Each structure stands twice: as C-alpha cells, then as structure tokens.
Amino acid sequence: MQTLDLALPDTRYPIHIGRDLLKRVDLILPHLPVPQVAIVTNTTVAPLYLATLQNALENAGIACIPVILPDGEEHKTWVSLNRIFDALLEARAERKITLIALGGGVIGDMTGFAAACYQRGANFIQIPTTLLAQVDSSVGGKTAINHPLGKNMIGAFYQPRMVLADLSLLETLPDREISAGLAEVIKYALLGDDAFFAWLEEHIDALRGREHDALLYAVRRSIEMKAEIVAEDEREQGRRALLNLGHTFGHAIEAGLGFGAWLHGEAVAAGMVLAAELSREYGWLSQQDCNRIGYLIENAGLPVHAPDLGVANWKSLMSHDKKVEQGAIRFVLLERLGRAVLKGDVDDRTLDRVLTGDRVRPCAG
Amino acid sequence: MQTLDLALPDTRYPIHIGRDLLKRVDLILPHLPVPQVAIVTNTTVAPLYLATLQNALENAGIACIPVILPDGEEHKTWVSLNRIFDALLEARAERKITLIALGGGVIGDMTGFAAACYQRGANFIQIPTTLLAQVDSSVGGKTAINHPLGKNMIGAFYQPRMVLADLSLLETLPDREISAGLAEVIKYALLGDDAFFAWLEEHIDALRGREHDALLYAVRRSIEMKAEIVAEDEREQGRRALLNLGHTFGHAIEAGLGFGAWLHGEAVAAGMVLAAELSREYGWLSQQDCNRIGYLIENAGLPVHAPDLGVANWKSLMSHDKKVEQGAIRFVLLERLGRAVLKGDVDDRTLDRVLTGDRVRPCAG
Numbered sequence: 001m002q003t004l005d006l007a008l009p010d011t012r013y014p015i016h017i018g019r020d021l022l023k024r025v026d027l028i029l030p031h032l033p034v035p036q037v038a039i040v041t042n043t044t045v046a047p048l049y050l051a052t053l054q055n056a057l058e059n060a061g062i063a064c065i066p067v068i069l070p071d072g073e074e075h076k077t078w079v080s081l082n083r084i085f086d087a088l089l090e091a092r093a094e095r096k097i098t099l100i101a102l103g104g105g106v107i108g109d110m111t112g113f114a115a116a117c118y119q120r121g122a123n124f125i126q127i128p129t130t131l132l133a134q135v136d137s138s139v140g141g142k143t144a145i146n147h148p149l150g151k152n153m154i155g156a157f158y159q160p161r162m163v164l165a166d167l168s169l170l171e172t173l174p175d176r177e178i179s180a181g182l183a184e185v186i187k188y189a190l191l192g193d194d195a196f197f198a199w200l201e202e203h204i205d206a207l208r209g210r211e212h213d214a215l216l217y218a219v220r221r222s223i224e225m226k227a228e229i230v231a232e233d234e235r236e237q238g239r240r241a242l243l244n245l246g247h248t249f250g251h252a253i254e255a256g257l258g259f260g261a262w263l264h265g266e267a268v269a270a271g272m273v274l275a276a277e278l279s280r281e282y283g284w285l286s287q288q289d290c291n292r293i294g295y296l297i298e299n300a301g302l303p304v305h306a307p308d309l310g311v312a313n314w315k316s317l318m319s320h321d322k323k324v325e326q327g328a329i330r331f332v333l334l335e336r337l338g339r340a341v342l343k344g345d346v347d348d349r350t351l352d353r354v355l356t357g358d359r360v361r362p363c364a365g
Numbered sequence: 366m367q368t369l370d371l372a373l374p375d376t377r378y379p380i381h382i383g384r385d386l387l388k389r390v391d392l393i394l395p396h397l398p399v400p401q402v403a404i405v406t407n408t409t410v411a412p413l414y415l416a417t418l419q420n421a422l423e424n425a426g427i428a429c430i431p432v433i434l435p436d437g438e439e440h441k442t443w444v445s446l447n448r449i450f451d452a453l454l455e456a457r458a459e460r461k462i463t464l465i466a467l468g469g470g471v472i473g474d475m476t477g478f479a480a481a482c483y484q485r486g487a488n489f490i491q492i493p494t495t496l497l498a499q500v501d502s503s504v505g506g507k508t509a510i511n512h513p514l515g516k517n518m519i520g521a522f523y524q525p526r527m528v529l530a531d532l533s534l535l536e537t538l539p540d541r542e543i544s545a546g547l548a549e550v551i552k553y554a555l556l557g558d559d560a561f562f563a564w565l566e567e568h569i570d571a572l573r574g575r576e577h578d579a580l581l582y583a584v585r586r587s588i589e590m591k592a593e594i595v596a597e598d599e600r601e602q603g604r605r606a607l608l609n610l611g612h613t614f615g616h617a618i619e620a621g622l623g624f625g626a627w628l629h630g631e632a633v634a635a636g637m638v639l640a641a642e643l644s645r646e647y648g649w650l651s652q653q654d655c656n657r658i659g660y661l662i663e664n665a666g667l668p669v670h671a672p673d674l675g676v677a678n679w680k681s682l683m684s685h686d687k688k689v690e691q692g693a694i695r696f697v698l699l700e701r702l703g704r705a706v707l708k709g710d711v712d713d714r715t716l717d718r719v720l721t722g723d724r725v726r727p728c729a730g
Contacts, residue, residue, distance in 0.1 A: 010375075034691060078443060089514035095687050117482075119687045120509065120520045121600070144485065149454035155485045156521065235486070322460050322484045326399060 002220055006139065006159075006227045008234050013162055015139060015227065017220055019212070021166035022049060022127070023056045031161040033096040033123055036063045040084055040111040041102040042071040045129050048172050053102060053127070065091045069107065074260035076106045076146045078154075084114040088122075098123035098161070104130035104177075105137035105264060109155070112143030116158035126163040130173055131181025131215075132265050134165040135188075135222035140230040140240075146259055150320040151251045157235055165223070167215050178208060179301035180265025183246075185218050186296060187272060188225045191245045194338030196221055201292070204299045241323055242340040245332040246272030249306065252317035256309040257363070269302035270359075277354045278346065279334040289337055307363040311355050367585055371504065371524075371592045373599050378527050380504060380592070382585055384577070386531035387414060387492070388421045396526040398461040398488060401428045405449055405476040406467040407436040410494050413537055418467060418492070430456045434472065439625035441471045441511045443519075449479040453487075463488040463526070469495035469542075470502035470629060474520070477508030481523035491528040495538060496546025496580075497630050499530040500553075500587035505595040505605075511624055515685040516616045522600055530588070532580050543573060544666035545630025548611075550583050551661060552637060553590045556610045559703030561586055566657070569664045606688055607705040610697040611637030614671065617682035621674040622728070634667035635724075642719045643711065644699040654702050672728040676720050 001018030016027060037057060041050055046068045054064045067087045069080045088097065099122055101111035108126055115124035128138035144155025170178070182204070189197035199217075200207075206214035226243065233240040250271030253262060262270075276293045279285040285293075294304045309317065315329075323330040323342075330344040354360075366383030381392060402422060406415055411433045419429045432452045434445045453462065464487055466476035473491055480489035493503035509520025535543070547569070554562035564582075565572075571579035591608065598605040615636030618627060627635075641658045644650040650658075659669045674682065680694075688695040688707075695709040719725075 078447065082443065085512055085519060086514075089512055089518060089685065092684055092689075094689050094691070096690065117519045117521060119518060120507065120522055142485065147450055147454055149451075153454060153484060154450060154482045156482060157485055319457055320454065324457075324459050325461065326459070 002216070004220070004223055004227055007231055008159065011159055013160060015163040015165060015223055017165045017167070017216065017223065019166070019168045021164050022052050022169065024164070025056045025060045027162070027164060028057070028125065029060060029062075031123070031125060032062065032098050034094060035061055036065075036093065037098045037100050038065040038067055038084070038088060038093060039100045039102055040067045040069065040107060040114070042069050042107055044071040045103045045107070049102060049129065049169065053100070065093065069110070072260045073106055073146070073254070073264065074258070076110055076259070078145060081110055081114055081145050084111070085118065088118055093118075095119040095122060098125055100125045100127060101138075102127045102129060103133070104128065105133045108133050108138050109142070109144050109152070112141070112158050112160065113145060113155050116143055116156040121158075124158065124160045126160045128163070128165060129169045130177050131170055131219070132177070132184055134219055135181060136184040136226065138163050138165070139223055139226050141234065151254055151259070152322070153320070165219060167212065167219065170210060170215065175208070175301065176263065178210065180263040182207060182300040183265035183269040183272070183297070183302055185222050186300060187243075187245050187268065188222045190272065190293065190334060190337065191242050191332070191340035192225055192338060193221070194336075197296070197337055201296055204296060208301060241330070241342055242332055244323060245334075245340050246275050248318055248321050248323065248329065248331055249274045251321060252309065252314055253306055255317050255320070256313060257307060262303075266303050269297050269300070270304065270306040273297060273304050273359050274306055274354055275331065275333055277357060277359050278331060278351065281350045281353060282333065284333065284335050285337070292337070305359055305361040308360045311352055314355050315351075367581070369585070369588055369592055372596055373524065376524055378525060380528040380530060380588055382530045382532070382581065382588065384531070384533045386529050387417050387534065389529070390421045390425045392527070392529060393422070393490065394425060394427075396488070396490060397427065397463050399459060400426055401430075401458065402463045402465050403430040403432055403449070403453060403458065404465045404467050405432045405434065405472060405479070407434050407472055409436040410468045410472070414467060414494065414534065418465070430458065434475070437625045438471055438511070438619070438629065439623070441475055441624070443510060446475055446479055446510050449476070450483065453483055458483075460484040460487060463490055465490045465492060466503075467492045467494060468498070469493065470498045473498050473503050474507070474509050474517070477506070477523050477525065478510060478520050481508055481521040486523075489523065489525045491525045493528070493530060494534045495542050496535055496584070497542070497549055499584055500546060501549040501591065503528050503530070504588055504591050506599065516619055516624070517687070518685070530584060532577065532584065535575060535580065540573070540666065541628065543575065545628040547572060547665040548630035548634040548637070548662070548667055550587050551665060552608075552610050552633065553587045555637065555658065555699060555702065556607050556697070556705035557590055557703060558586070559701075562661070562702055566661055569661060573666060606695070606707055607697055609688060610699075610705050611640050613683055613686050613688065613694065613696055614639045616686060617674065617679055618671055620682050620685075621678060622672060627668075631668055634662050634665070635669065635671040638662060638669050638724050639671055639719055640696065640698055642722060642724050643696060643716065646715045646718060647698065649698065649700050650702070657702070670724055670726040673725045676717055679720050680716075
C-alpha cells in the first residue's frame with residue numbers, strides 16, 4: 001500500500017492506494033466520529049462488494065445503513081440524491097454520521113454532495129471502484145449532481161476524510177470502463193507531464209491488461225498530480241481549471257447526446273482530441289503531436305472522433321460551462337505536450353474550423 | 366445607518382442597519398464580481414419592493430434576473446430551490462453571479478443554499494424584509510431547505526457578502542410577523558443578556574408599535590450578539606448551539622402541525638416557554654423567572670402554550686433534531702435569565718412532566 005497526503009488550508013487527508021484494501025477497516029475506523037455509517041453504492045457494485053465492506057464494518061461494531069441507487073450518469077440527479085436523504089432521515093442518522101461512497105464517479109459525486117448538505121455537513125469517505133474515480137473524481141472534493149441544462153451544475157466543494165483506492169476492485173471492471181478511466185490518466189500527462197505521456201505510450205497495453213505494477217504507477221502518478229494542483233487551488237480560482245482539459249467539449253458531448261449515452265471518459269477523450277486540434281490551429285501543437293495524442297487515445301480504446309452536434313448546438317451547450325466568464329467560453333488548450341493553458345478569447349472562425357473538421361463525425365444515432 | 370462587521374476565519378462581511386437602504390446601490394455594487402444578479406423573492410414581497418431594488422440596480426447597469434417564489438414555510442422545499450436553478454441556467458447565469466435574497470427567513474435560507482450549490486458556489490447578498498430575518502436568519506450563514514422528515518435538514522454553512530437590514534421594510538410587515546420576529550429578539554436576551562431582557566420588558570409596546578429608535582436598538586443588539594457567537598463558532602461545534610434556545614421544541618411544533626401552520630417565531634416562543642419550564646424542573650429558574658418570561662412573550666403577542674402533540678410524538682419529532690448526539694436529544698436550557706447552557710442528559714420523567722404540564726394545551730385543530 002502507498003499513501004499520498006492531500007494538504008489543504010483547512011484540512012488534510014490520506015489517499016491509500018493498493019490491493020485488498022476493502023477489508024482494511026483499521027484504515028477506516030479512525031475517521032468515524034460516531035460508530036454509524038451509510039454505505040452509498042449502486043445496483044452494479046452492491047452485489048460485488050457491498051457485503052465485504054458491510055460485514056467488515058459490522059464486525060467492528062459499526063452500524064451500517066446501505067443505500068443502493070440505480071447505476072448510470074442519467075441517475076446523477078436530485079431524485080437519487082433525495083433517496084440518500086430519505087434513508088438517512090428514516091434511520092434518524094445524526095449529523096456526525098459518515099457517508100461512504102462505494103462506487104464510481106457518479107456515486108462519489110452524489111454521496112459527497114449528500115454529505116455536504118446533510119444537516120449542513122456530515123462526514124465523508126471515498127472508496128472509488130472505477131479507474132476513473134480512483135484517478136480523478138474521488139480526489140479533490142468536487143461534488144455535484146446534474147441539471148437537465150448542464151452537468152455538475154448543482155454541487156459543493158466538500159472534502160472527504162479519506163480516499164481508499166483499492167486496485168483489486170478494478171478486476172471486475174468492464175474493459176470499456178478501464179478505457180474511460182485511462183482518458184483521465186492521459187489528461188494528466190497531457191496537461192502537465194510529457195515524460196508521463198511517453199511512459200503511457202509504452203505501457204498502454206499493460207494498463208488495459210490491468211497489470212498491477214503499471215496500474216499502481218499510473219494511478220499514483222495521476223493522484224499525485226491532481227493532489228498537487230488541488231492543494232494549490234482548492235476552489236478553482238486559477239490553476240485547477242486546467243484539470244478540465246477536454247471537458248468543455250466533453251460535457252457538451254454528454255449533454256448533447258443525453259447523459260449516459262457516452263461514458264464521461266469517452267466524452268473527455270474525444271474532447272481532448274478537439275482541444276488538441278484547437279491548440280494546433282493556434283500553432284502551439286504540431287500535426288505530429290496531434291497524431292501522437294490521437295494514437296494514444298485510440299490505443300487506450302477510446303473515441304478519437306466527436307459526434308457532430310452542429311456548430312450552433314455545440315456553442316450553446318458549451319456556453320453553460322462553469323468556466324464561462326463574462327460571456328466568454330474559456331478553453332483549456334495545450335501550449336505543448338505536457339503544458340496546458342486557459343484561453344478565453346478563442347475566435348469564432350477558429351472554433352468553427354475545429355467543430356466542422358476531421359475529428360467530428362456524424363452521429364451514428 | 367449603523368454598520369456591524371462579522372469577522373470569520375475565512376471571510377468578513379458588513380451588516381448595515383438603518384432606514385431607506387433598499388435604493389442604496391452604492392452599498393451593493395462593491396460586492397458584485399460581475400454586473401449580473403438574480404433577485405430571489407416571493408409573491409408577497411415582490412409587489413412591494415422588487416421594482417425599487419431592480420430599478421435601482423438596472424439604472425446602475427446591473428442585469429437582473431427576478432425569481433418570484435410562492436410565499437410560506439411549506440414552500441421551503443427542493444421544488445422551490447430548483448426553480449432558482451432553472452431560472453439561473455435558463456439565463457445562462459455564470460458562476461460569479463450574485464444571488465440577492467429579498468424576503469424573510471424562508472427566502473434567505475433558500476437563496477443562500479441555492480448560492481452555495483450553484484456551480485459549487487455563487488455570490489450571495491441578504492436583504493431581509495422581516496424582523497425575524499433581520500435579527501436572526503440573515504446573519505451567520507446557515508442556509509437550508511426542509512425535508513418532510515425534518516426542518517432545515519438539507520443545507521450548508523454559506524456566508525453572504527453583505528447584509529442590508531432596512532428597517533423601513535418593516536412598515537408593511539403584518540403585526541403577526543413583527544411578533545414572530547420579537548420571539549428571536551427575546552431569545553437573545555434570555556440566552557445571554559439579562560439587562561437586554563429588562564430593556565425589552567420596558568420597550569415591548571414600542572417595538573410592537575414599530576418605533577424606529579426602539580427597533581434600531583433591538584435589531585442592533587440582537588445582530589451584535591449573534592455576530593459575536595457566530596464569529597466564535599461558525600460551524601456550530603459548541604457555543605453556537607445556544608442560539609437554538611426554544612428551537613428543539615419549536616421545530617417539533619412546526620413539523621408536528623405541518624410546516625406553515627405556525628410561524629417559526631411563534632413555535633420558538635412556545636418552545637422557549639417549555640425550555641424555561643424544563644429549566645425550572647432542574648431548579649435553575651424560579652417560578653417568578655418563568656412568569657417574567659411568559660409575560661414578556663405574551664406581551665410580544667406570542668403564544669405561551671404549545672400544542673399537545675402527545676408525549677411519544679413530541680419525542681419522535683425531537684429525535685430528528687440536528688443537535689442529537691449518540692441518540693441523546695440535547696436541550697438548550699437556562700441556568701438563569703441571561704445564561705443558556707446545553708444539556709444532553711435530560712431524563713424522561715422530567716421531560717414528560719413538562720410535555721404534559723400547564724404550558725401544553727390541546728390543539729385547536
């Protein structure tokens with residue numbers, strides 16, 4: 001097991017990475033102010049891992065309230081969130097209860113937001129069960145639900161007390177979800193570490209094959225980079241926005257096709273390809289760089305073509321982005337491989353070329 | 366105009382108290398990061414004051430999105446909250462928009478919670494239009510909505526950038542609402558300042574008659590006491606819980622009768638009488654003290670008898686209280702007039718005597 005530490009102005013918390021961590025209640029117990037938890041999970045994860053965690057906790061004398069939600073981004077709504085509140089209040093759960101998120105990014109985001117709001121702030125632990133959640137959403141305290149008019153529009157910055165990234169849980173993950181997680185891994189390399197990008201080009205097959213050492217390195221390096229950026233800019237006043245590389249296009253894809261049609265990682269992958277194209281339009285990336293990015297994303301099992309949403313529709317969807325300021329969409333672009341920048345003054349003609357270019361294809365439907 | 370300053374570890378903000386402040390956009394403008402606001406108000410307040418505020422802001426070049434919600438505690442729900450989000454997203458409001466709460470405690474609590482959640486944190490200003498909101502809910506950053514199983518169960522600690530307590534707005538307030546606000550004023554005296562209690566005994570008629578100097582003193586002294594306690598304990602880890610004097614009983618009355626049947630201040634008033642009775646059972650308050658408290662509350666135009674909810678029902682309703690820890694209800698009691706304490710080990714027989722005593726009467730229905 002390896003442990004990283006995320007130090008923020010008001011709090012700090014450990015992120016444990018390793019094998020067979022689900023039964024390690026010794027890691028969890030010190031973070032419970034009262035011996036009561038709610039384990040929030042979904043219909044896919046519950047049959048695989050809920051009993052293991054619940055038994056381990058109950059054997060240690062912890063009362064558990066399981067909350068099993070429907071699986072999928074399309075359920076990241078107020079309706080699901082309210083089912084958590086209903087379960088907590090029906091069980092008369094106190095303010096000091098700990099909510100444990102056992103699931104992917106959707107479960108983590110919703111559980112964290114529920115914890116942020118329950119009696120104005122309950123305790124919260126992340127046990128991410130997907131690669132994407134382990135390398136990205138479980139770390140850093142962004143929590144949210146979706147609104148029909150935009151993804152993650154309703155939420156809070158709310159930090160967990162601990163993150164348990166158990167690589168063993170990835171064994172049951174479908175290949176498509178491994179690929180989706182690799183999209184965020186590639187994102188870290190692109191925005192801040194070209195040596196890591198070269199390492200990924202070498203090890204992409206090992207990662208898709210779930211080789212432990214490769215996964216451990218990729219997960220650790222990703223979390224390290226995220227923790228460093230979040231420590232510097234918890235509330236996304238500045239540098240943290242760079243973590244949204246590919247996400248302005250990606251969120252538009254998800255909203256445009258309907259939440260759940262593409263996995264978040266898939267939309268981000270196609271979005272990063274468009275961000276690379278836009279960076280090439282500004283003369284920052286070479287065609288060769290764009291090709292390398294495209295190859296790596298393709299070799300990760302991810303889409304390199306975005307669906308054609310129509311230029312006006314693209315822009316309308318992107319204008320809901322949380323990075324919009326004074327009406328201007330701010331894009332995360334690449335000055336070079338391994339260096340991202342925020343650009344607020346992208347002109348319409350350049351953007352139009354990208355949105356009607358080679359990397360956009362008619363929707364299959 | 367008088368100005369108090371609330372200093373917290375992460376932020377500080379001014380609370381202006383005076384006459385004719387609604388048109389004072391010069392006080393508002395410095396707190397707007399972008400020239401766009403949403404004015405959240407209700408169907409009662411909008412016809413009286415929305416145009417004044419909106420015109421003043423628009424004349425200063427500020428874009429305004431008015432959001433008019435139904436009036437009443439029974440509308441302090443997710444449905445109303447979501448109408449704020451809908452309006453913001455339909456207008457493509459940016460993260461840096463300022464939400465202005467123009468209304469009583471319900472509008473203030475919902476607008477603050479909407480600001481806390483919108484894109485994970487928008488800007489927020491309080492313009493309380495009721496006496497209760499001016500002396501209590503607009504100051505200190507507690508925001509929330511109700512859940513069918515408990516009041517204020519879903520919410521956040523989220524501070525405004527400024528509070529504008531315009532006493533002129535109280536001129537249109539119904540007498541019943543003035544009395545409800547006086548309940549919270551009396552609460553401050555009871556929990557921390559016996560000289561203020563004696564002043565209130567002298568000036569209760571002047572306050573009900575809305576005499577400016579009396580109101581100015583009572584509002585200022587109340588906010589001063591609240592700001593001092595909040596500055597010491599923003600997240601209610603300790604002393605801030607004392608501000609809930611009368612509220613454990615009061616919330617049970619509100620939930621037991623259905624939100625909106627009694628005004629919040631009315632329920633708190635009857636709750637403070639029960640808290641005084643419970644304090645007398647412990648030998649802390651004399652019968653004479655209890656009588657003084659009862660007289661003042663009655664002279665403020667407030668109920669001194671709680672509805673008979675049934676002992677089992679009382680306890681069930683109170684067990685949802687946010688101050689419950691490890692199963693025990695924690696009551697705010699009075700050691701003496703002007704000194705409140707938190708008591709966690711109230712025994713059942715003593716509580717039963719109070720819940721079946723003289724200060725509880727059958728519900729009129």
